[in-house]
Amino acid sequence: MSYARKSAGVVVVTVIAAVIAGCSGSSSGTASGSGSTASAGGNPAPTESNPPGDIPDNQVYVAYRPTGGFTGFTVKVPEGWARTDKGRTTVFTDKLNSVTITTATAVTAPTAASVTNTVVPQLQAQTIKFSSPKVSQVERRAGSVVLLTYQGDSATDPVTGKVVRDAFERYAFHRQGHEVDVTLSGPVGADNVDPWRAVSDSFAWR
Known part of the structure; x- marks a missing residue:
């Protein structure tokens, strides 16, 4: 074989090798059909979990029935949350969220005015950077209740x-x-509208 034919053969082999390398390299970014992007190390990027403070959609709720003090009610709370009892107050917590249940003797029913004039100043003194208080009358399955929303630092x-x-x-x-006061708290911006509605709607007198 002449030198010219040998050179032409080398060129053809080189071009074919380059095409094969280019094709194999172009398919390494995303696994076929998986939709997950590979990281720099070749492993799939981790799936994002719920944002901080978001209660999972599959959260299970269980009925809480007080055993001491006033026991004439039930309310559902998230299953598996840590429980703390202190006097007439019971707190259920998990990470950044909490459900606080407090019982008290009250001859007259609370009103928007009484909560604004009495409860708001108390919480202002107890809560770090207390702000944005809003009092309203809302309907829940147990009937008409007074709702106070506000913000504060943990x-x-x-x-x-x-x-x-x-x-x-x-x-x-x-x-x-x-x-019975039921206070629900979690990080500002957390999407807990449905979980908090599930808890507040579950309250029932016995």
């Missing part, structure tokens, strides 16, 4: 040193001289 996390801006919903239920 306590500083002892591990991370971070402070979270929280949104609060406080429902005041009243019947026959008894008041």
Whole structure:
């Protein structure tokens, strides 16, 4: 074989090799049909979890029935949350969210005016950077209740040193001289409309 034919053969082989390399390289970015983008190390990028403070859509709720003090009501709370009892107050917490249930003796039913004039100043003194109080009368399955919404800072996390801006919903239920306050809290911006509605709508007198 002549030198010219050998050179032509080398050129053809080189071109074919380059085409094969280009084709194989173009398919390495996304796995076929998977829709997941590979990371720089070749592993699929991790799937994002719920944003901080978002309660999962598949959260299960269980009925809470107090065993001490006033026991004439039930309310559903998220299953698996840590429970703390102190006097007439029971708190259920999980990560950045909480459900606080407090019972009290009250001869008269709370009104928007009484909550504005009495409860708001108390919470203002107790809550760090208390702001945006709004009082309204709303309907829940148990009947008409007074709702107070507001914002405040959480306590500083002892591990991370971070402070979270929280949104609060406080429902005041009243019947026959008894008041039960159910306060729901979580980070501002968390999508907990449905979970908080599920809890507040589940309240029932016994």
